[in-house]
Amino acid sequence: MRLSTVILPVRRWHEGGRDEWLRAERLGFHTAYTYDHLSWRSFRDGPWFGAIPTLTAAAAATERLRLGTLVTSPNFRHPVTLAKELISLDDISGGRITLGIGAGGMGFDATALGQEAWTPRERADRFAEFVPLLDRLLSEPAVTSDGTFYSAVEARNIPGCVQRPRLPFAVAATGPRGMKLAARHGQAWVTTGDPKLFESGTPAQSREAIRGQIDKLDKACADIGRDSAELDKVLLTGFTPDRGGPLQSLDAFVDFAGRHFALGITEIAVHSPIPDSDFSADQAVFERIAAEAPAQLA
Numbered sequence: 001m002r003l004s005t006v007i008l009p010v011r012r013w014h015e016g017g018r019d020e021w022l023r024a025e026r027l028g029f030h031t032a033y034t035y036d037h038l039s040w041r042s043f044r045d046g047p048w049f050g051a052i053p054t055l056t057a058a059a060a061a062t063e064r065l066r067l068g069t070l071v072t073s074p075n076f077r078h079p080v081t082l083a084k085e086l087i088s089l090d091d092i093s094g095g096r097i098t099l100g101i102g103a104g105g106m107g108f109d110a111t112a113l114g115q116e117a118w119t120p121r122e123r124a125d126r127f128a129e130f131v132p133l134l135d136r137l138l139s140e141p142a143v144t145s146d147g148t149f150y151s152a153v154e155a156r157n158i159p160g161c162v163q164r165p166r167l168p169f170a171v172a173a174t175g176p177r178g179m180k181l182a183a184r185h186g187q188a189w190v191t192t193g194d195p196k197l198f199e200s201g202t203p204a205q206s207r208e209a210i211r212g213q214i215d216k217l218d219k220a221c222a223d224i225g226r227d228s229a230e231l232d233k234v235l236l237t238g239f240t241p242d243r244g245g246p247l248q249s250l251d252a253f254v255d256f257a258g259r260h261f262a263l264g265i266t267e268i269a270v271h272s273p274i275p276d277s278d279f280s281a282d283q284a285v286f287e288r289i290a291a292e293a294p295a296q297l298a
Helices: 017-027 051-061 079-093 120-139 176-185 203-223 250-263 283-297
Strands: 002-006 031-034 066-072 097-101 142-146 151-156 169-172 188-191 232-236 267-271
Touching (some): 002 283, 017 051, 079 097, 079 120, 120 151, 176 203, 188 203, 203 232, 203 250, 250 267
Parallel strands (some): 002 031, 002 267, 031 066, 066 097, 188 232, 232 267
């Protein structure tokens, strides 16, 4: 099982931001992700920096650590401009970028550009067009496409990604249309569990829901003749009924991770601690988990 982390972009680069990314590499995390939002929930009234510039700076500061978004969405992105930024970022990092991508939600990003928030169906419609077009833009030197929501006219992306045929997609999905996109375009699949269970569900119910999600992914892959074992299965923690429990101790995390590994999860992403927030945790315990848990889960 791979162990990764999520570093929220809430610190100025020269006031602790850079140090967090360097620490993630020193601790041996497989990937360090960040959210691609304009702001987010309880952090809305505080500092919040852009994902692509932050990842660019992290790429220049680190050497081995994989980097990525968890996740980017169509809420305020267009495939043509996003592709150019990603190809540049993949080049700067030497081919260490993973794009986590999802349909987006109802939060601040959904209305920040002045539009009405899209319904779940409208988000799914846009996502179904966004992902295939972005796939082409990152894989082909020139793309023309006339879509319902997104178009490209001779969009040039030369020389393309360092990673071939393009950088990997980690597709966040739970519904049938999203699962089909993950099966066809993903190199990984991402879940946060079942959001309906977050407030009142139990850890056992959450694991059963994730098992069901993986079964749906298996079917979506089988329907197009793909082996779902080709996809990494990523659990972004902090949104299951366990909440911060897995970061209370090394033993608690190993138990949590082991139970999800048995379901088929292959990568777990834990949030780097942020004091006085939903992601508050003991830094020493966090670092011990990074150092010791992977060997116990091998």
